[in-house]
Amino acid sequence: MTEYRSVILGVGSDLPGRVVTNDELAQTVDTSDAWIRERSGIEQRHIASEGEFTSDLGARAAEKAISNAGIDKSKIDLIVVATTTPDLTFPSTASIIQEKLGIRHGAAFDVQAVCSGFIYGIHIADSMLKSGPYEHALVIGAETFSRILDWNDRSTCVLFGDGAGAMVLQKQKTTESGIINNFIRSDGRYCDLLYVDGGPSRTQTVGHVRMIGNQVFRHAVKDIAIAMKECANSAGLEPNEIDWFVPHQANQRILDGVGKKLSLRKEQVISTVAKHANTSAASVPLAFDTAVKDGRIKRGDLVMLEAFGGGFTWGATLLRF
Ligand code: ACO
Numbered sequence: 611m612t613e614y615r616s617v618i619l620g621v622g623s624d625l626p627g628r629v630v631t632n633d634e635l636a637q638t639v640d641t642s643d644a645w646i647r648e649r650s651g652i653e654q655r656h657i658a659s660e661g662e663f664t665s666d667l668g669a670r671a672a673e674k675a676i677s678n679a680g681i682d683k684s685k686i687d688l689i690v691v692a693t694t695t696p697d698l699t700f701p702s703t704a705s706i707i708q709e710k711l712g713i714r715h716g717a718a719f720d721v722q723a724v725c726s727g728f729i730y731g732i733h734i735a736d737s738m739l740k741s742g743p744y745e746h747a748l749v750i751g752a753e754t755f756s757r758i759l760d761w762n763d764r765s766t767c768v769l770f771g772d773g774a775g776a777m778v779l780q781k782q783k784t785t786e787s788g789i790i791n792n793f794i795r796s797d798g799r800y801c802d803l804l805y806v807d808g809g810p811s812r813t814q815t816v817g818h819v820r821m822i823g824n825q826v827f828r829h830a831v832k833d834i835a836i837a838m839k840e841c842a843n844s845a846g847l848e849p850n851e852i853d854w855f856v857p858h859q860a861n862q863r864i865l866d867g868v869g870k871k872l873s874l875r876k877e878q879v880i881s882t883v884a885k886h887a888n889t890s891a892a893s894v895p896l897a898f899d900t901a902v903k904d905g906r907i908k909r910g911d912l913v914m915l916e917a918f919g920g921g922f923t924w925g926a927t928l929l930r931f
Contacts, residue, residue, distance in 0.1 A: 615788030616736040616747070616779040618931055620679025623775040623899035624670035625656040625886070632768070641764045651862025655771030655887035658754045663697045667774035668752030669710040671895070675776035676711075681746065686778070687716030688747040690735050692727025692891035694920075695754045696720060699810050707750065716744070724804075725858050725919025726794070727751060727891030732777070732915070732927050733792040739781040750776040751891035758806055760818035769861070770819070771887035775895025787910070787930045793841040794925035800829065804920040830860065830918040831867040834926075838872060838916050841926035849914070850874055852928070854907050858917035859883040859893040868916075880906065890919065907931055 631654045632643035646652050658667065668691060676683050691704035698706075704718035723730040728751035735747035752774035759767045782788065803825050808817020834857070842849045849855075849872040857865055862883050869879050882897045889896055894915050901907040909931055916926040 613783070613785050614740050614781055615784050616739045617782045617784065617788040618777050618929065619681065619780045620675045620677070620778040621776070621895065621899045621902050622671050622674025622678055623773065623896045624667050624674065625773045626658040626662055626667065628657050628659055629654050630657050635768055639761065639764045639767060641768050646768045649863070650769060651881070651883050652769065652887045653884045656773055657756045658772040662754070664693055664695050664752045664754045665697045665703050665706040665710060667754070667772065668693070668703060668750045668776070669707045671752065671774035671776040672707060672711060672748055672750055675748065675778050679778040681778065683711055683713055685746045686713055686748045688735060688738060688744040689713070689716065689718035690721055690731040690747065690749045692721045692723065692731040692749070692751045693753055694722060694724050694727065694890055695757055703752065723796070723919065723923040724921060725860065725888070725890045725893065726917040726921070726923040726925050727919070728775070728894045729915060729917045729925040729927055730794055730923070732789065733794050733925070735779055736789045736792060739779060745781050747779040748776060749779060750774060751893070751895045753890045753892045755888070755890050758816060758819055763818070765823060766819050766821050769888050771889050773886055773889040773892045773896050775892050775899050777895055777898070789927060789929045791841050791845045791928040792925070793837050793844070794923070795833070795837065796921045796923045798921065800922040804922070827861065827864060829922060830864050831871065833922065833924045834864070834868050834916050834918050835871040837924050837926040838868070838914060841914065841928050845928055852914045853878070853911040854901065854913045855879045856894055856898045856901065856913060856915045858919070859886060859897055860888045860918070
């Protein structure tokens with residue numbers, strides 16, 4: 611029987627023009643460049659300007675991914691947007707992006723799994739391409755996380771940034787490339803360790819990010835390592851046989867901790883956390899696009915994506931580019 615795979619036809623990303631360095635932040639928050647670099651590896655973040663929304667970043671990343679895929683955008687029949695910072699409570703940011711792109715058919719919806727959203731979105735799009743009538747999916751991770759930060763809380767506001775990344779997936783009869791395996795999990799017992807203290811139903815406000823960072827850190831290292839091992843093992847591989855790892859960019863120390871647990875070489879792990887900070891659902895496609903554009907990830911390479919976020923949610927995707 612011929613196997614269908616979701617092949618990554620194109621990738622793209624977008625960052626707001628405004629860069630905020632650690633030193634600039636230290637002028638308004640009780641922190642320092644040295645503390646932020648040592649605890650997280652972050653040097654700077656991009657912050658959306660007034661009037662620049664999640665859908666603007668997402669639509670720009672999508673345009674670049676579609677152009678990189680070399681297809682006409684009228685071919686896109688499924689849009690999945692992973693975001694925790696939608697333009698509005700409804701309609702979905704996916705619907706708004708669909709309109710901005712001028713796409714008039716197919717389905718569009720948002721996925722909410724916080725920083726793991728892109729991995730969830732890829733799994734959903736991959737399943738829908740393989741089982742449904744869809745041919746070309748656009749999966750976007752887009753965030754204006756700066757809008758839900760408490761800029762007086764130094765334990766969270768220094769860690770995040772804004773941005774977007776996108777992938778175009780095409781259903782193909784092949785086993786040569788495409789998505790090989792997905793692994794997603796959630797454990798709602800840990801809602802209180804990483805959450806936003808507002809929402810339409812409970813407070814009728816947007817709220818701000820709250821996090822017990824050191825506890826999140828411990829869970830992240832353990833759960834990401836398990837997800838990556840299970841995802842690789844299900845494909846008959848050990849993690850260190852994979853060419854590239856594109857992790858969620860939360861903290862360089864998490865990347866190093868997971869790498870150590872799985873005996874990965876530092877050069878195998880794509881890190882953009884220094885320049886982008888944590889862009890939540892956008893971080894994986896942003897890092898992937900960065901490594902494709904700078905020539906590290908090449909066609910034919912075996913790549914693992916992974917993420918961990920609020921919920922807790924976590925997961926991994928194994929693919930051949
Ligand atoms: N500048 C200076 N000092 C600070 C800052 C700051 N920006 N923030 C906290 N501190 C202080 C604390 O007040 C504390 O001081 P105290 O010892 O006097 O009480 C001290 O630094 C140590 O605080 P910890 O929280 O224990 O520091 P830690 O080494 O754990 O680093 C960090 C904090 C960077 C948040 C880390 O725990 C982390 O990265 N956690 C995981 C984050 C993550 O992965 N999130 C998941 C995804 S995000 C999502 O899903 C939305």
